[in-house]
Amino acid sequence: EIVLTQSPGTLSLSPGERATLSCRASQSVSSSYLAWYQQKPGQAPRLLIYGASFRATGIPDRFSGSGSGTDFTLTISRLEPEDLAVYYCQQYSGSPRTFGQGTKVEIK
Amino acid sequence: QLQLQESGSGLVKPSQTLSLTCAVSGGSISSGGYSWSWIRQPPGKGLEWIGYIYHSGTSYYNPSLRSRVTMSVDKSKNQFSLNLSSVTAADTAVYYCARRSSSTPEDNWGQGTLVTVSS
Numbered sequence: 001e002i003v004l005t006q007s008p009g010t011l012s013l014s015p016g017e018r019a020t021l022s023c024r025a026s027q028s029v030s031s032s033y034l035a036w037y038q039q040k041p042g043q044a045p046r047l048l049i050y051g052a053s054f055r056a057t058g059i060p061d062r063f064s065g066s067g068s069g070t071d072f073t074l075t076i077s078r079l080e081p082e083d084l085a086v087y088y089c090q091q092y093s094g095s096p097r098t099f100g101q102g103t104k105v106e107i108k
Numbered sequence: 109q110l111q112l113q114e115s116g117s118g119l120v121k122p123s124q125t126l127s128l129t130c131a132v133s134g135g136s137i138s139s140g141g142y143s144w145s146w147i148r149q150p151p152g153k154g155l156e157w158i159g160y161i162y163h164s165g166t167s168y169y170n171p172s173l174r175s176r177v178t179m180s181v182d183k184s185k186n187q188f189s190l191n192l193s194s195v196t197a198a199d200t201a202v203y204y205c206a207r208r209s210s211s212t213p214e215d216n217w218g219q220g221t222l223v224t225v226s227s
Contacts, residue, residue, distance in 0.1 A: 001171075031211075033211070033213075035213035035214075037155075043219075044204055044217040044218065044219055044220050045155065045204075045214075045217060046217070047213060047214070047215050050212060050213050050215070056215065088154065088155055090155075090157075090213055090214075092208070092212070092213045095168060096157055096159070096168075096170040096171065096172075097157040097213075098157065099154060099155040099156070099157065100154075101154045102154050102155075
């Protein structure tokens with residue numbers, strides 16, 4: 001099973017700042033089958049990024065993903081108040097699929 | 109527009125079986141290449157992937173839950189189901205259904221349904 005470790009646990013930033021979230025895998029994620037989800041309070045997760053760097057339909061271009069192998073990053077270029085959420089990475093290259101423990105983004 | 113909706117018992121007694129159904133609308137459960145997942149999230153905690161099933165009935169379960177999980181598909185009703193046996197308080201969670209494929213992550217999710225295990 002591939003274990004995903006996200007850092008930091010919590011990120012507290014002001015609107016307009018850049019947020020950088022990390023996801024590290026215990027073994028290589030083949031084909032860059034790494035996704036990022038956003039979960040707002042009381043809502044289901046929403047797919048933001050798939051294939052490590054491809055934005056899902058309707059996702060603003062301030063969200064971007066990068067990385068390969070075992071190290072991946074989600075960047076929010078200019079934080080907006082509605083970006084308050086927990087962000088999860090998921091690998092879908094191995095079975096079972098696994099999620100990271102999440103990074104909470106707080107808006108100052 | 110594809111929509112998924114979970115339903116089922118919100119309260120289950122310990123040692124009994126949790127049963128949930130996910131109704132799919134705006135698309136066919138038999139549409140090419142897709143399969144259907146269950147994911148759960150204990151209150152205040154992270155996401156746990158339970159497994160998936162194809163319209164053919166082929167399924168894969170997370171080894172951590174494999175001994176207690178059964179999934180099924182009802183193509184005539186365009187829905188799929190999850191049974192989890194011998195539940196304990198640790199199975200209390202919001203349960204989500206979602207669509208996936210072998211090369212894509214879970215891209216469409218239901219709103220989730222809270223199941224509480226308590227006597």
